[in-house]
Amino acid sequence: MLRKITEYRDLDERKLMDVYSESNYENTDYFFPEETDKEKAVRQVEAGFLDFLKNDFFSKPEAAVWVYEESGTWFSALRTCRVRDVYFLEALETRPDQRKKGYAALLLSAVADALKKQGPFRLYDCVSKRNTASLKTHEKCGFRIVSEEGYDYLMEEADDHDYGLEYCYPDK
Numbered sequence: 001m002l003r004k005i006t007e008y009r010d011l012d013e014r015k016l017m018d019v020y021s022e023s024n025y026e027n028t029d030y031f032f033p034e035e036t037d038k039e040k041a042v043r044q045v046e047a048g049f050l051d052f053l054k055n056d057f058f059s060k061p062e063a064a065v066w067v068y069e070e071s072g073t074w075f076s077a078l079r080t081c082r083v084r085d086v087y088f089l090e091a092l093e094t095r096p097d098q099r100k101k102g103y104a105a106l107l108l109s110a111v112a113d114a115l116k117k118q119g120p121f122r123l124y125d126c127v128s129k130r131n132t133a134s135l136k137t138h139e140k141c142g143f144r145i146v147s148e149e150g151y152d153y154l155m156e157e158a159d160d161h162d163y164g165l166e167y168c169y170p171d172k
Contacts, residue, residue, distance in 0.1 A: 002110040003067040003074075008054045011065060015074040017046050019067075022096045024049065057081070060154070066114075068107040076103040080111065080123070081154070087115065088153035089125040092134065104134070108141040116169050123169075126150025126162040135163065143167045 005011050017024065021042075028041035031048065035041040057063055060081035068076040078092040089111075094103045115121050125143065127134045127150065135145075143165040150162025 001069050002107070002114065003069050004114065005065040005067065006058070006063065008058050011053065012074070013050055016065070016067075016077060017049070019074050019077045019095050020049065020091070020093055023091075023093060062087070066107060066111045068103050068110065075101075076107040078107060078111065083153040085122075086153070087121055087123045089123055090152070090154065092125070092137075104137045105140055108137065108143075112141065112167060112169065121169055123167040124151070124153065125165045125167075126152060126159065127165060128162055130161075135165075138165050138167075141167070142171075 024042055024045045025038070027045045028035065028038060032041040032044050035044065053065070057079065060083075062080070062082040064080050066078050066080065067074050074095070075098045076092070076094040078089055080087050080089050082088075092104055092108065094101075112123070115123065123143075125138065127138060129135075139145075144167075145163045146166045147164030149158045149160045150164045151158050
């Protein structure tokens, strides 16, 4: 089932952090390299992530956290918001213990179907050139690589380690 969350107060923080647990653990080295207690560092990353959602992300136009859920368990999540005349997608992730079961593709397809109900749109994402699983999932769901350099619309910066991907409805 697709869940669309448009306000922070409707977010289940623990379930969302479970989806992003691997990334949060990996981000400890980037955000808190001096912290030797990994569990403490993970809690700090989680707090920063949730603070970003609460105080920044949900203030963006048409901001939403989308979740694929079954029987109360959150399997996959992503974020979208409106930036000028396009939607920007970021942070597609699946719980580490639920990978390779198609949940990311289910979520991407469901989000695209939900956006189609609002009329024509363009949805952009940037994906690491090394993340072949994510690239294949995006392409399976109708995204095309449109740039050799990904562009983060929220940070307003390009990264040549990423591809720029686009999903158009109706298809060009």
